[in-house]
Amino acid sequence: MADTSSETYSFQAEIQQLLNILVHSLYTNREIFLRELISNASDALHRLQFEMLTRSDVLDADVELGVHIHADKDTGTLTITDTGIGMNRDELIQNLGTIAQSGAASFLQRLQETQDVPALDVIGQFGVGFYSVFMVADKVTVTSRSFRPDDEGWAWMSDGSSTYHIQPDDKTTRGTTITISLKEDAHEFLEPYRLRQIVKKHSDFIAFPITIGDEVANQQTAIWRRPARDVPDDDYNAFYKQLTLDFHDPLLHLHIASDAPVQFYSVLFIPEKADRGILSLRTDHGLKLYARKVLIQDYNKDFLPNYLRFMDGVVDSEDLPLNVARESIQTTRTIKRIGMSIKGKILGELERLANDEPDRYLAFWQEFGVFVKEGIATEAGDAERLSHLLRFHSSLSDGETPTVALNDYVSRMKDDQEHIYYVLADNVRSAAHSPHLDTFHARDYEVLYLTDTVDSFLLMNLSEYDNKPLRNVDDAGLELPDIEPGDESAAPRLEEEPFEAVRRRFADVLGERVTGVRESHMLTENPVRLVTPEGQLDRNVQRVYRMLDQDFEVPKKNLELNRRHPLIHNLSVLLQTDAEAEIIDQTIEQLYENALLVDGIHPNPAAMVARIHKLMELATRRSE
Numbered sequence: 001m002a003d004t005s006s007e008t009y010s011f012q013a014e015i016q017q018l019l020n021i022l023v024h025s026l027y028t029n030r031e032i033f034l035r036e037l038i039s040n041a042s043d044a045l046h047r048l049q050f051e052m053l054t055r056s057d058v059l060d061a062d063v064e065l066g067v068h069i070h071a072d073k074d075t076g077t078l079t080i081t082d083t084g085i086g087m088n089r090d091e092l093i094q095n096l097g098t099i100a101q102s103g104a105a106s107f108l109q110r111l112q113e114t115q116d117v118p119a120l121d122v123i124g125q126f127g128v129g130f131y132s133v134f135m136v137a138d139k140v141t142v143t144s145r146s147f148r149p150d151d152e153g154w155a156w157m158s159d160g161s162s163t164y165h166i167q168p169d170d171k172t173t174r175g176t177t178i179t180i181s182l183k184e185d186a187h188e189f190l191e192p193y194r195l196r197q198i199v200k201k202h203s204d205f206i207a208f209p210i211t212i213g214d215e216v217a218n219q220q221t222a223i224w225r226r227p228a229r230d231v232p233d234d235d236y237n238a239f240y241k242q243l244t245l246d247f248h249d250p251l252l253h254l255h256i257a258s259d260a261p262v263q264f265y266s267v268l269f270i271p272e273k274a275d276r277g278i279l280s281l282r283t284d285h286g287l288k289l290y291a292r293k294v295l296i297q298d299y300n301k302d303f304l305p306n307y308l309r310f311m312d313g314v315v316d317s318e319d320l321p322l323n324v325a326r327e328s329i330q331t332t333r334t335i336k337r338i339g340m341s342i343k344g345k346i347l348g349e350l351e352r353l354a355n356d357e358p359d360r361y362l363a364f365w366q367e368f369g370v371f372v373k374e375g376i377a378t379e380a381g382d383a384e385r386l387s388h389l390l391r392f393h394s395s396l397s398d399g400e401t402p403t404v405a406l407n408d409y410v411s412r413m414k415d416d417q418e419h420i421y422y423v424l425a426d427n428v429r430s431a432a433h434s435p436h437l438d439t440f441h442a443r444d445y446e447v448l449y450l451t452d453t454v455d456s457f458l459l460m461n462l463s464e465y466d467n468k469p470l471r472n473v474d475d476a477g478l479e480l481p482d483i484e485p486g487d488e489s490a491a492p493r494l495e496e497e498p499f500e501a502v503r504r505r506f507a508d509v510l511g512e513r514v515t516g517v518r519e520s521h522m523l524t525e526n527p528v529r530l531v532t533p534e535g536q537l538d539r540n541v542q543r544v545y546r547m548l549d550q551d552f553e554v555p556k557k558n559l560e561l562n563r564r565h566p567l568i569h570n571l572s573v574l575l576q577t578d579a580e581a582e583i584i585d586q587t588i589e590q591l592y593e594n595a596l597l598v599d600g601i602h603p604n605p606a607a608m609v610a611r612i613h614k615l616m617e618l619a620t621r622r623s624e
Contacts, residue, residue: 011162031201069199073187076190088144135186287299431450435595491566520560
C-alpha cells in the first residue's frame with residue numbers, strides 16, 4: 001500500500017488569474033476541455049513512442065497505445081486514461097503546478113539540443129489547455145505513473161482554488177488517468193453519444209485509438225495524410241459529406257502534401273453548388289485548421305483570400321506556431337507561406353479544369369464565377385492570372401458555347417479591330433438588345449455581355465487583356481466611321497434642317513436631364529442611345545450605385561439620335577404638320593426612359609407604365 005500522506009502546494013500567483021481568463025474568456029465552448037485532454041494524452045503517447053525507439057526498459061512495453069474514456073453516471077465522474085509516457089511526482093508538480101512550464105516545451109527543447117531526432121507530433125503536454133477542464137469540473141484528480149520502471153505512482157488533486165495536493169498512489173500501470181467530478185450543469189458529458197460527437201468533431205484523426213466504452217470513436221488515419229494515390233474518390237466524397245453534411249458529391253477535390261518551404265497537408269473541396277441549403281454543417285466560411293492532427297479552428301480565414309471563401313477543406317501543419325489558447329493562431333510567415341501555396345494549387349487546378357474539362361469548368365463557372373470576378377476586383381495581384389479564368393456571354397454566344405473566354409475573344413478579333421468591346425447590362429437579354437451594339441453587329445465585331453453587379457468593380461482592375469484594351473461600347477470617345485446600309489430599302493438619312501428641328505425638340509423636352517443631343521454615327525437599328533460624356537463617372541459605377549441604392553441620381557448623358565430610324569422620321573413629319581401634338585413630347589420622354597432602362601440606370605421602371613398607357617391611347621385615338 002502506498003504512502004497516503006498528502007503534500008499541499010500553492011499555485012503560482014498568476015495561475016488564479018489565468019484560470020479565470022481561460023474559463024471565462026479564451027474558451028467559449030465548454031466541450032473544448034475534452035479536446036485538450038485528448039490532445040495531451042496524444043502527446044504523451046507520441047513521447048512514449050520516441051522513448052521506445054531509444055530504450056528497452058519501458059514499463060508495460062507490450063501495452064497497446066491508446067486513450068480510453070469512461071463515464072460513470074452514478075458518481076457523476078468522467079475518466080480519461082492514456083497509456084502514454086506518464087509522470088512522476090516532480091513532473092506532476094512541474095507540469096500541472098506551473099502554467100509557464102510545459103512538459104512538451106521541455107521535451108522539444110531536449111530534441112533541439114540533441115539535434116539527432118526528428119520533430120514528433122507534440123502539442124503542449126499539460127500546458128494551458130489542461131486547465132480548461134475546470135470549465136466543467138468541481139474537482140480533478142490526475143493519477144499517473146511514469147514509463148520508467150523504477151518510478152512510483154502519484155496523484156495530483158485540485159478543485160481549481162489556490163492550492164493543489166500531491167500524494168503517492170498505488171497505480172501499477174504506465175500512463176495517466178484524469179478523473180473529473182463534473183459540475184451539475186455539465187452532466188451532458190456523461191452521455192456516450194455526446195462524447196462520441198465531440199471526439200468525431202475535434203479528435204477524429206488522432207493517430208491512436210480513442211475508445212468510449214468498448215467502441216473506437218475515431219478514424220485515427222487522417223485522409224489528408226494518406227498518399228493521394230491510395231485514396232479512392234469514394235473516400236474523398238464520404239469525407240466531404242461528413243465535413244459539410246452536403247448531400248451532393250463535391251465538384252472537385254484537391255489533395256496537397258508539401259514538405260518545403262513549410263510542411264503541411266491539405267484536402268480541399270469545391271462544392272457542387274454555391275448554396276448548400278439550410279442543413280449545411282458549415283455556418284461560416286474558412287478552412288478547418290489542424291495542428292498535428294488536432295482540430296484548432298473550424299473556420300480559419302487566414303489561408304485563402306476572401307474570393308476563394310467557397311472552398312471547403314482542411315489544413316494540417318507540422319510547423320504551425322500556436323498561441324496560448326490553441327483556439328486561435330498567430331498570423332505568421334508560416335501561415336502566409338501555406339496560404340500562398342494553397343492558393344497557387346487551387347488556381348492551377350482551375351486552370352487545368354478550364355483547359356482540359358470545359359464542361360466541368362462551365363459547371364464551376366455557373367456557380368462560382370462571380371467569386372473569380374470578385375478576385376479580380378479586390379486582389380490586384382491576382383487579376384492577371386484570374387483573367388484567364390473569366391467567362392462571359394457575348395454577341396456570338398450560342399447553345400454550345402454559352403460562355404466565352406477572353407483568349408477565345410482575342411483569337412476571333414477582326415484584322416482592323418483594336419479593342420475588346422463590352423456592354424454593361426442587367427441581364428443577357430437586355431445586353432443582346434442594347435442599342436449600343438448596332439454598329440458592332442454591322443461590323444461583325446464581337447461584344448462581351450457584362451451582366452453581374454461585380455462586373456462594374458472587375459473593370460477597375462482589368463483594363464486590358466493580351467495587350468488589347470477593354471472598351472465600353474457606350475464610350476463617347478469611340479470613333480467608328482459610318483457604315484452605309486446594304487439594304488436599299490433602308491430609310492434615308494433625314495435631311496439637315498428637319499433633323500435639326502427634331503434635335504432641338506429633344507433638347508427642349510429633356511432639358512438639363514441630358515448634357516446634349518446629337519446625331520449618332522453608331523446606331524443602325526435603334527432610334528436613340530445614351531452615351532457617357534468623357535470625364536463622367538463610368539456607367540458601370542452608376543449601375544452599382546443604383547443597385548445599392550446609395551444616393552443614386554440619374555446621370556446626365558449625351559443622347560444620340562439615329563437620323564435613319566422611322567421614329568425619327570415620323571417625329572420630323574409631326575413637327576412639320578402638327579408641332580403641338582401631345583404625342584411628340586410623350587414619345588421623346590418614352591425614348592429617353594427606354595434608353596435609361598436598357599442601360600440599367602432607370603431609377604423606377606414601373607413609373608413608365610402610365611406614359612405607355614398614354615401613348616397607346618394617343619396611338620389608337622380615332623380621327624374626329
